[in-house]
Amino acid sequence: AQSVSQHNHHVILSEAASLELGCNYSYGGTVNLFWYVQYPGQHLQLLLKYFSGDPLVKGIKGFEAEFIKSKFSFNLRKPSVQWSDTAEYFCAVNPNRDDKIIFGKGTRLHILP
Amino acid sequence: KAGVTQTPRYLIKTRGQQVTLSCSPISGHRSVSWYQQTPGQGLQFLFEYFSETQRNKGNFPGRFSGRQFSNSRSEMNVSTLELGDSALYLCASSLDWQGAQYFGPGTRLTVL
Numbered sequence: 702a703q704s705v706s707q708h709n710h711h712v713i714l715s716e717a718a719s720l721e722l723g724c725n726y727s728y729g730g731t732v733n734l735f736w737y738v739q740y741p742g743q744h745l746q747l748l749l750k751y752f753s754g755d756p757l758v759k760g761i762k763g764f765e766a767e768f769i770k771s772k773f774s775f776n777l778r779k780p781s782v783q784w785s786d787t788a789e790y791f792c793a794v795n796p797n798r799d800d801k802i803i804f805g806k807g808t809r810l811h812i813l814p
Numbered sequence: 815k816a817g818v819t820q821t822p823r824y825l826i827k828t829r830g831q832q833v834t835l836s837c838s839p840i841s842g843h844r845s846v847s848w849y850q851q852t853p854g855q856g857l858q859f860l861f862e863y864f865s866e867t868q869r870n871k872g873n874f875p876g877r878f879s880g881r882q883f884s885n886s887r888s889e890m891n892v893s894t895l896e897l898g899d900s901a902l903y904l905c906a907s908s909l910d911w912q913g914a915q916y917f918g919p920g921t922r923l924t925v926l
Contacts, residue, residue: 745917806856
């Protein structure tokens with residue numbers, strides 16, 4: 702069965718540290734890829750998405766993600782995190798055919814001021 | 815554009831009862847998906863509707879059902895509620911089944 706793995710369940714960083722959250726998926730065909738964020742007390746928001754083209758995708762709030770097809774990965778990065786980035790981050794994959802979007806279990810990110 | 819709206823925001827029910835949750839998608843969006851979010855299981859897919867047709871269904875028992883209306887609004891129903899059904903139920907809409915999904919604030923269901 703298709704799956705999405707987010708290997709880090711909890712990440713704690715200090716402000717200004719660099720961030721990389723891992724996401725791997727198991728589907729072998731063409732996929733659309735997404736990162737969502739859920740800030741404390743707020744609902745899920747789209748951070749960035751990849752459909753095709755340049756595998757380095759830029760999103761909101763300084764986030765970017767790189768699609769590496771050979772590694773089935775779509776890791777999220779930010780060069781310098783802020784306290785306001787404290788949130789839960791979800792990776793999601795939509796196989797580019799008649800199928801549903803599959804979410805990872807999420808990574809809780811805590812930024813220490 | 816107005817975002818995805820869900821009603822009610824909070825709901826308390828007892829075991830054995832049934833519940834209906836409502837979702838209004840972003841204007842122009844034709845695909846609506848429902849998810850269950852719990853601390854232990856994370857986000858789990860319930861079902862997806864596109865143009866009033868259920869396109870996909872997750873691994874939930876038949877007590878969970880849904881429908882979509884011609885104006886793309888969607889409802890989900892849970893019958894014979896169990897304690898384990900306590901969760902945040904999220905609705906998301908997208909232009910079509912392959913697009914980015916935009917989530918509503920969710921309905922927090924507590925089953926006593």
